[in-house]
Amino acid sequence: xxxxxxxxxxxxxxxGQFTQVELRSLKxxxxxxxxxxxxxxxxxxxxxxxxxxxxxxxxxxxxxAAFLSEVYPDEDKExxxxxxxxxxxxxxxxxxxxxxxxxxKHSSSFLKSSxxxxxxxPNQAEKSSYVAHINAYLADDPFLKKYLPLDPAGNDxxxxxxDGVVLCKLINVAVPGTxxxxxxxxxxxxxxxxxxxxxxxxxxxxxxxGCTVVNLGAQDLVEGRTHLVLGLISQIIKIQxxxxxxxxxxxxxxxxxxxxxxxxxxxxxxxxxxxxQWMNYHLKRAGYKKTVSNFSSDVKDGEAYTYLIKALxxxxxxxxxxxxxxxxxxxxxxxxxxEKLDCKRYLSPKDITEGSPNLNLAFVAQIFHHRNGLTxxxxxxxxxxxxxxxxxxxxxxxxxxxMWINSLGIVTYVNNMFEDVRNGWVLLxxxxxxxxxxxxxxxxxxxxxxxxxxxxxxxxxxxxxxKQLKFSLVNLAGNDIVQGNKKLIVALLWQLMRFNILQLLNxxxxxxxxxxxxxxxxxDILNWANNEVKASGRTSQMESFKDKNLSSGIFFLELLSAxxxxxxxxxxVSKGVDDDEKKLNATYIISVARKLGCSVFLLPDDIxxxxxxxxxxxxxxxxxxxxxxxxxxxxxxxxxxxxxASDAASDIASEDSTSIMxxxxxxxxxxxxxxxxxxxxxxxxxxx
Numbered sequence: 001x002x003x004x005x006x007x008x009x010x011x012x013x014x015x016g017q018f019t020q021v022e023l024r025s026l027k028x029x030x031x032x033x034x035x036x037x038x039x040x041x042x043x044x045x046x047x048x049x050x051x052x053x054x055x056x057x058x059x060x061x062x063x064x065a066a067f068l069s070e071v072y073p074d075e076d077k078e079x080x081x082x083x084x085x086x087x088x089x090x091x092x093x094x095x096x097x098x099x100x101x102x103x104x105k106h107s108s109s110f111l112k113s114s115x116x117x118x119x120x121x122p123n124q125a126e127k128s129s130y131v132a133h134i135n136a137y138l139a140d141d142p143f144l145k146k147y148l149p150l151d152p153a154g155n156d157x158x159x160x161x162x163d164g165v166v167l168c169k170l171i172n173v174a175v176p177g178t179x180x181x182x183x184x185x186x187x188x189x190x191x192x193x194x195x196x197x198x199x200x201x202x203x204x205x206x207x208x209x210g211c212t213v214v215n216l217g218a219q220d221l222v223e224g225r226t227h228l229v230l231g232l233i234s235q236i237i238k239i240q241x242x243x244x245x246x247x248x249x250x251x252x253x254x255x256x257x258x259x260x261x262x263x264x265x266x267x268x269x270x271x272x273x274x275x276x277q278w279m280n281y282h283l284k285r286a287g288y289k290k291t292v293s294n295f296s297s298d299v300k301d302g303e304a305y306t307y308l309i310k311a312l313x314x315x316x317x318x319x320x321x322x323x324x325x326x327x328x329x330x331x332x333x334x335x336x337x338x339e340k341l342d343c344k345r346y347l348s349p350k351d352i353t354e355g356s357p358n359l360n361l362a363f364v365a366q367i368f369h370h371r372n373g374l375t376x377x378x379x380x381x382x383x384x385x386x387x388x389x390x391x392x393x394x395x396x397x398x399x400x401x402x403m404w405i406n407s408l409g410i411v412t413y414v415n416n417m418f419e420d421v422r423n424g425w426v427l428l429x430x431x432x433x434x435x436x437x438x439x440x441x442x443x444x445x446x447x448x449x450x451x452x453x454x455x456x457x458x459x460x461x462x463x464x465x466x467k468q469l470k471f472s473l474v475n476l477a478g479n480d481i482v483q484g485n486k487k488l489i490v491a492l493l494w495q496l497m498r499f500n501i502l503q504l505l506n507x508x509x510x511x512x513x514x515x516x517x518x519x520x521x522x523x524d525i526l527n528w529a530n531n532e533v534k535a536s537g538r539t540s541q542m543e544s545f546k547d548k549n550l551s552s553g554i555f556f557l558e559l560l561s562a563x564x565x566x567x568x569x570x571x572x573v574s575k576g577v578d579d580d581e582k583k584l585n586a587t588y589i590i591s592v593a594r595k596l597g598c599s600v601f602l603l604p605d606d607i608x609x610x611x612x613x614x615x616x617x618x619x620x621x622x623x624x625x626x627x628x629x630x631x632x633x634x635x636x637x638x639x640x641x642x643x644x645a646s647d648a649a650s651d652i653a654s655e656d657s658t659s660i661m662x663x664x665x666x667x668x669x670x671x672x673x674x675x676x677x678x679x680x681x682x683x684x685x686x687x688x
Contacts, residue, residue: 009082017089019228021215026052026088030081040084042068043075054092067091123230128152129346129359130233134166137173143186144169158224163190164198167221170233171202174240175209182572183591195222197595204594207407208601211235214409234358241365242271245278252374256281268419275364279308282373286311295364296355302330305352308364309337312371316340327353338363341370393611394486400601400614401493407599408433412447417493422484423449424458427492431465434500438465455482462492471495494613501620508627522616529559529619532626536562545619546612552576553585553607556618560592563626567596582608593618597625 007023018026029048030040037044046064049055055064068087072079079087131152138144144166150156160166168184183201185194199218206213211232220228244250247267256278257266269277272295280291288307292298299305302321310317321333331349343366347359402417410429414420421427425447432439444461445454459478466473472495480488505520522545530541533555540555549555553576561568572588574581586604593600598621606614 009085018085019215019217019220019225021217021220026085027081030084040079041076042072042079045079045084045087049088049091052088055088059091064091067094123356125348125351125356126234126358127157127226127230129362130230130237131157132346133237134170134233138166138169141169155224158226158229161229162222162224163195164202164221167202167232167236168198168205170236171205171209174236174243177587178209179205179594180587180591182569182588183595192222200597201591201595204597204599205591206232206236207599208403208594209236209239210403210406211239212406212409212413237362238358238365241362241369242275244369245271245274245365250372250374252372253278255374268416270413270415272361275361275368278368278372279304279364282311283307294357295360296357299360300353300355301327302334302352305334305338306330308367309334309341312367312373313337313341338367341367343367343370394490396603396606396611397490397494397613398486399603400606401490401497403601404497405430405493407601418484418486418489421489421493422459422482423447423455424460424462424478424481425449427462427481427496428458430496431462434496434503435465435469438468452482466492466495469495469499471499497617498613501617501624505620505624505627508624525616525620525623528623529555532562533558536565538562542619544612545615546610548610550610550615551582551608553582553589556589556607556622557585557592559619559622560589560596563622563629564596567592579608589618593622596622598622 007020007027009023029052033044033048034040042065045068046061049064050059050061067090069075071087131150134157135149139148141148147156147160147166150160165184165186168179168181171178172181179201185198187194190198196218199221202221203213203216203218212235213232216228216232221232245253247253253274254266276292276294283290283292283304286307288304290298290304292304306317306321309321316337318333318337321330321337324330324333328349331352334352335347335349343363346362346366347356351359398417402414405414405417405426408430410426410433412420412426412429414426423445425444428439428441428444432441440461444458445451449455449458456478459481461478462481463473463476463478471492473492476488476492481492502520505525509520526542526545533540536558538558538561540558542550542555554573557568557570557573561570574584576582576585583604586607589607590600590602590604598618600618600621602611602614602618605611607618
């Protein structure tokens with residue numbers, strides 16, 4: 001790919017421990033230290049290593065220095081970059097051993113954590129299950145059927161993933177309509193640029209449905225890195241399996257809670273917790289005395305599954321499963337009974353007895369889909385719908401802000417934005433990401449928070465920081481957040497998102513042009529978009545971000561074509577006259593923007609109805625991508641595939657996008673050389 005050169009490590013086994021995004025960030029920090037100190041030694045390295053992810057909160061600078069002194073007794077000896085990487089891994093391993101693996105106990109390769117880790121041990125059982133899932137759900141796909149079924153024992157999955165088509169298709173299985181298939185490059189043989197475009201589209205779409213892809217770039221997927229591919233696929237499949245685990249989709253779930261549970265608390269529960277609640281509800285009815293609190297150790301003996309099937313499908317329940325003392329034999333009987341419920345076998349008896357959390361969760365989710373054992377009491381359904389209190393626009397905006405927050409790479413994963421922000425902690429995390437150093441963590445209280453006044457203190461600090469950033473907070477107080485005032489929360493989040501947008505555009509312009517002039521405004525974004533379209537020879541213009549003519553989609557298609565001529569296939573574009581044509585264009589716009597490298601979270605209806613806020617974010621994201629693009633000659637501009645520019649842009653992107661959104665270190669990066677910027681598809685660019 002033109003201009004794209006990753007960080008090359010001479011030791012392949014060492015290179016395999018890091019993604020390119022991680023290597024670039026680490027290389028940048030190493031180069032900065034070497035430039036400032038003349039050389040890197042065990043004397044000046046501890047200060048840098050203390051800030052790195054996985055070390056910053058669990059090991060002191062003195063402890064790092066002591067460790068390095070064991071390896072390098074001569075404190076003046078130069079430490080090369082590859083040696084630095086090895087010592088980073090060794091320190092990580094030592095910390096993990098010191099903590100007894102406690103960190104791993106709470107991790108998940110699904111939603112909660114990012115899809116990258118320093119210890120890469122691909123799980124063969126999980127790979128086989130994901131292959132079975134793909135074979136089952138994509139068997140009839142017109143394009144993929146010639147490649148399926150995949151062999152779970154070989155590398156078919158990783159070979160097929162390299163073109164990016166199967167991942168895009170899998171996202172559409174999980175959340176139908178996310179990707180407009182007209183934007184996917186589908187040929188028997190794709191060139192490197194077309195493959196990269198597909199992966200860029202995949203990663204930006206994955207973020208838009210709720211996947212966490214911190215430090216995962218298109219190049220990692222092109223190379224078929226097993227641990228990263230499996231991590232992403234597992235998240236996509238989990239989103240599909242848990243799609244109905246909420247009160248909006250399955251309002252009958254209210255019956256698994258007793259009257260003492262507050263409806264707002266129920267609404268804020270994660271899908272995993274709802275699934276556990278549902279499971280325990282039926283286990284209790286079946287006479288099971290224990291409470292299942294996880295999908296690992298609590299289900300290893302298979303007893304819980306035996307009782308669950310007894311409660312949901314007594315006609316398939318077997319007394320033998322209750323009587324046997326052998327966990328492996330019981331697990332076999334459980335799976336035989338589950339087969340009669342038409343549940344796909346995501347796991348083997350060994351996966352049950354070894355307590356594989358991902359596969360057991362998938363198994364229980366399949367049982368829920370086929371036999372949830374809930375009633376269809378319309379009174380309960382009406383109660384739930386009344387309690388949610390969401391109108392259509394608020395619901396769409398809640399989704400957009402929730403996906404944006406999760407794309408930032410903060411520690412807390414947001415399941416229900418209106419409920420999860422009420423203790424103030426999530427908002428403080430977001431503020432610390434978009435405006436590093438603004439939060440006084442000494443006076444903040446981390447969840448779980450039992451005392452109401454502590455929640456209010458967090459929310460009051462949010463308001464205080466908002467005022468420092470000159471947000472319009474008329475009639476908004478900390479208590480409004482605690483009380484869950486949806487309209488006021490949306491107003492605050494919109495200002496946060498807009499601040500982030502303008503901040504990144506300003507910093508990118510300042511770095512690329514050396515300009516320290518006036519700040520970019522909404523009007524500047526509007527003028528830029530109009531000028532780009534006009535310069536391309538088109539006649540469309542946008543009067544404002546609420547211009548009703550935008551509903552046809554033509555202006556944004558012309559804007560996308562103006563910044564990258566080959567990205568829009570005009571043969572599939574309609575005139576955008578009636579509602580159906582507008583829908584087709586709007587869906588295509590979002591997928592083309594993501595394929596280009598823009599991280600956007602709006603829905604087609606936001607374009608059709610001309611939602612002013614979302615229209616601004618779309619225009620700004622295209623502007624951000626365009627400003628990153630290096631100058632090209634007119635000839636090369638016309639002929640170069642879109643992600644040639646994207647890859648080159650990744651080498652000159654602003655250091656601030658990396659520091660704001662996601663980096664390897666615990667503290668923010670203050671300066672990152674342009675040559676060391678992250679891939680355009682990483683969470684570093686999850687801007688809007």
